Amino acid sequence: MIAMRADTACRAESATLLIVGLGLIGGSLAAGLRQRGFRGRMIACDPDAREIRRGIDMGLIDDGGTDLAALAPAADTIVLAVPVLAIPGVLGELRALNPELKGQTVTDVGSTKAIVRDAARRLFGRVPKTLVLGHPIAGSEKSGVAAADPDLYAGHNVILTPEADTDAGALARVRALWQSCGANVLEMDVERHDAVLAQTSHLPHLLAFSLVDTLARQDARLDIFRYAAGGFRDFTRIAGSDPVMWRDIFTANRDAVLASLDDFEAGLSRLRAAVETGDGDAMLAAFGRASHARHYFESLLNKTSYQTEYAMQPHSQVTYRVRPGGGARGRVRVPGDKSISHRSIMLGALADGVTTVTGFLEGEDSLATLQAFREMGVAIEGPHQGRVVIHGVGLHGLKAPSGPIYVGNSGTAMRLFAGLLAGQSFSSELAGDASLTKRPMNRVAEPLRAMGAVIDTAEDGRPPLKIHGGQALTGLYYDMPVASAQVKSCLLLAGLYAEGETWVREPAPTRDHTERMLGGFGYPVERDGDTCRLTGGKRLTAGPIDVPADISSAAFFMVAAAITPGSDLTLEHVGINPTRTGIINILKLMGANLELVDEREVGGEPVADIRVRHAPLKAVDIPVEQVPLAIDEFPALFIAAANAAGTTRLRDAAELRVKESDRLAAMADGLATLGVAHTLLDDGIDIVGNGDGSAASYGGGRIDSLGDHRIAMAFAVAALRASDDIVIDNCANVATSFPDFIELARRIGMGLDAEGGHVR
Ligand SMILES: O=C(O)C1=C[C@@H](OP(=O)(O)O)[C@@H](O)[C@H](O)C1
Numbered sequence: 052m053i054a055m056r057a058d059t060a061c062r063a064e065s066a067t068l069l070i071v072g073l074g075l076i077g078g079s080l081a082a083g084l085r086q087r088g089f090r091g092r093m094i095a096c097d098p099d100a101r102e103i104r105r106g107i108d109m110g111l112i113d114d115g116g117t118d119l120a121a122l123a124p125a126a127d128t129i130v131l132a133v134p135v136l137a138i139p140g141v142l143g144e145l146r147a148l149n150p151e152l153k154g155q156t157v158t159d160v161g162s163t164k165a166i167v168r169d170a171a172r173r174l175f176g177r178v179p180k181t182l183v184l185g186h187p188i189a190g191s192e193k194s195g196v197a198a199a200d201p202d203l204y205a206g207h208n209v210i211l212t213p214e215a216d217t218d219a220g221a222l223a224r225v226r227a228l229w230q231s232c233g234a235n236v237l238e239m240d241v242e243r244h245d246a247v248l249a250q251t252s253h254l255p256h257l258l259a260f261s262l263v264d265t266l267a268r269q270d271a272r273l274d275i276f277r278y279a280a281g282g283f284r285d286f287t288r289i290a291g292s293d294p295v296m297w298r299d300i301f302t303a304n305r306d307a308v309l310a311s312l313d314d315f316e317a318g319l320s321r322l323r324a325a326v327e328t329g330d331g332d333a334m335l336a337a338f339g340r341a342s343h344a345r346h347y348f349e350s351l352l353n354k355t356s357y358q359t360e361y362a363m364q365p366h367s368q369v370t371y372r373v374r375p376g377g378g379a380r381g382r383v384r385v386p387g388d389k390s391i392s393h394r395s396i397m398l399g400a401l402a403d404g405v406t407t408v409t410g411f412l413e414g415e416d417s418l419a420t421l422q423a424f425r426e427m428g429v430a431i432e433g434p435h436q437g438r439v440v441i442h443g444v445g446l447h448g449l450k451a452p453s454g455p456i457y458v459g460n461s462g463t464a465m466r467l468f469a470g471l472l473a474g475q476s477f478s479s480e481l482a483g484d485a486s487l488t489k490r491p492m493n494r495v496a497e498p499l500r501a502m503g504a505v506i507d508t509a510e511d512g513r514p515p516l517k518i519h520g521g522q523a524l525t526g527l528y529y530d531m532p533v534a535s536a537q538v539k540s541c542l543l544l545a546g547l548y549a550e551g552e553t554w555v556r557e558p559a560p561t562r563d564h565t566e567r568m569l570g571g572f573g574y575p576v577e578r579d580g581d582t583c584r585l586t587g588g589k590r591l592t593a594g595p596i597d598v599p600a601d602i603s604s605a606a607f608f609m610v611a612a613a614i615t616p617g618s619d620l621t622l623e624h625v626g627i628n629p630t631r632t633g634i635i636n637i638l639k640l641m642g643a644n645l646e647l648v649d650e651r652e653v654g655g656e657p658v659a660d661i662r663v664r665h666a667p668l669k670a671v672d673i674p675v676e677q678v679p680l681a682i683d684e685f686p687a688l689f690i691a692a693a694n695a696a697g698t699t700r701l702r703d704a705a706e707l708r709v710k711e712s713d714r715l716a717a718m719a720d721g722l723a724t725l726g727v728a729h730t731l732l733d734d735g736i737d738i739v740g741n742g743d744g745s746a747a748s749y750g751g752g753r754i755d756s757l758g759d760h761r762i763a764m765a766f767a768v769a770a771l772r773a774s775d776d777i778v779i780d781n782c783a784n785v786a787t788s789f790p791d792f793i794e795l796a797r798r799i800g801m802g803l804d805a806e807g808g809h810v811r
Pocket residue numbers: 389390391463534535536537538540562682683706
């Protein structure tokens with residue numbers, strides 16, 4: 052779609068395109084454009100007349116030659132695809148022909164940008180408005196026009212580095228040129244481009260060249276190469292790249308390359324020392340971090356939602372299309388509890404000894420927590436099929452991370468980390484994705500400051516949080532204004548590092564996983580009615596943790612079975628901690644046929660299989676004391692309400708407005724699309740259910756989940772009783788809490804398809 056649109060624009064705008072330098076890069080551009088229907092005239096200039104001949108013979112260009120002065124005046128678009136150090140010379144020739152590049156859009160493909168921009172300033176007095184610097188991040192160890200590949204740029208990033216006064220039309224033309232070859236076009240400033248490329252491209256090339264050169268000088272080199280295994284091949288492929296081009300790149304980007312080489316040398320020395328002294332934990336920590344980071348990178352390439360922050364392109368879109376009707380039958384185990392998974396890593400890392408976790412949620416939120424501890428020097432094995440082994444470093448064993456800790460979409464991680472990091476000797480910074488950056492953090496920053504922590508927030512108490520280490524904390528009595536397990540847990544974690552006692556009073560019961568798990572690690576936490584208390588300065592002792600299935604994920608399927616005639620669904624091994632069972636209590640009040648089977652206790656948490664069969668639902672006034680006990684389950688419950696007879700009323704739930712989205716507003720908008728009558732209030736909603744026994748309770752339509760996992764899953768479930776398809780946009784974040792949602796939804800009988808991104 053995009054390629055078509057861009058191609059049309061490009062065709063319309065560029066009558067004659069001149070490629071200066073007909074090698075792999077320029078030739079592949081010509082091939083890509085040709086293959087995608089570019090109908091303008093394509094000409095090329097190259098000092099090697101044989102390359103021009105070959106380009107014509109291959110059908111890539113219409114004509115060409117070796118004399119730029121003869122070719123350039125006819126072109127309205129010129130692409131400089133020569134080695135980066137040759138670009139200033141070509142720019143000088145172009146200036147002599149057309150002093151301000153009037154009527155010509157000129158772009159380049161140089162791998163470093165400051166040197167080109169500075170040359171343009173020198174030659175023209177400023178960067179001409181129609182000169183748009185660019186860099187396609189694609190290549191191959193091959194060279195020459197014979198190696199031209201029409202798909203070289205497909206799916207690759209092209210970075211443009213426009214100036215503030217770059218001509219908008221020229222920028223759009225260059226953008227369209229690359230997009231029509233299937234590339235993703237991004238923009239950034241010149242300095243950032245050069246620093247990023249030094250780290251991600253130039254440094255690895257330098258290392259590959261150096262390794263092969265070093266080995267090739269050794270006497271036994273024939274043997275070395277003969278017996279070299281796949282690892283050598285993978286690591287050194289790029290050492291076969293064009294030496295002249297790379298000499299130019301390292302000359303042009305010297306300072307940025309040297310800075311990244313210094314970082315690399317420091318890391319290498321640390322690993323050398325670990326190998327020399329046999330420090331297995333240090334090796335495991337470094338390898339674990341690297342292996343995990345590599346997997347992140349893989350997921351970026353596959354466009355899961357983690358790329359929001361780390362990749363250089365906008366959020367990849369995943370859209371669900373759910374067919375109306377379907378069933379809810381069978382037995383499934385949903386992934387591990389998110390709240391318990393976060394805490395298992397945190398407490399395991401702070402414990403003395405080795406903690407083995409089973410049933411760990413391999414969702415993006417809890418993986419971000421795991422990665423953060425790796426960055427603070429904790430050796431962690433896994434996760435592998437839900438098993439994680441954490442080599443605890445004790446309460447005072449964390450090391451300063453080398454940069455900001457990125458916790459993605461997770462409010463739980465940011466707030467719990469705030470407490471834990473406030474007690475460290477080092478300073479740190481906590482950052483999150485666009486959704487998390489809108490969420491309130493003063494609720495933790497203020498009481499932590501009262502304990503002696505020094506924390507800076509962005510405007511209005513929003514992330515990022517800068518936490519100044521080395522502060523002496525003292526315990527406090529805190530009467531929480533909102534019922535929040537995240538605030539309570541944050542203060543208890545800070546309390547581990549505080550002098551004296553930390554007391555937290557909750558206005559209503561909230562999930563108590565932190566208290567239970569601290570107890571399980573031998574750290575006493577006392578409870579007196581609505582208040583819990585601990586004393587700082589004791590130790591945590593490692594022990595095994597079995598994470599039950601997440602009741603918040605099970606909730607979607609509980610509602611699916613509750614609203615679907617003929618359903619019979621059993622959800623296995625679900626955590627039924629009484630501070631989490633609001634969903635069960637409310638569904639039962641509504642008349643759901645829901646049974647707890649084989650109730651048992653596993654590692655300090657109650658667990659059961661939950662069997663749900665269809666029964667007509669009736670509307671209820673949701674009891675206020677159930678609100679904190681079902682806080683994450685309201686998106687699913689609203690769908691139950693839309694299928695119940697009568698008006699369901701929710702009050703005292705303003706907290707829903709500060710979750711991953713404003714969940715009251717997001718659900719109200721979606722319900723409106725489906726045609727479900729409702730009244731939205733500041734702290735709640737009235738939903739008029741259509742549970743009159745007819746086949747469909749509402750219509751279909753297109754809904755924006757706003758990147759909120761629970762909104763996406765709730766409307767997917769709604770389709771079971773819709774009369775038409777429900778299409779849900781922005782669903783990539785389902786991977787934060789429920790990575791297997793699509794597969795399990797299909798398994799129980801839902802007609803769910805997903806498009807875009809990397810969907811599982
Ligand atoms: O402590 C936790 O693990 C959580 C507490 C709740 O947040 P609040 O404490 O903000 O209510 C909940 O919404 C969140 O998904 C997980």
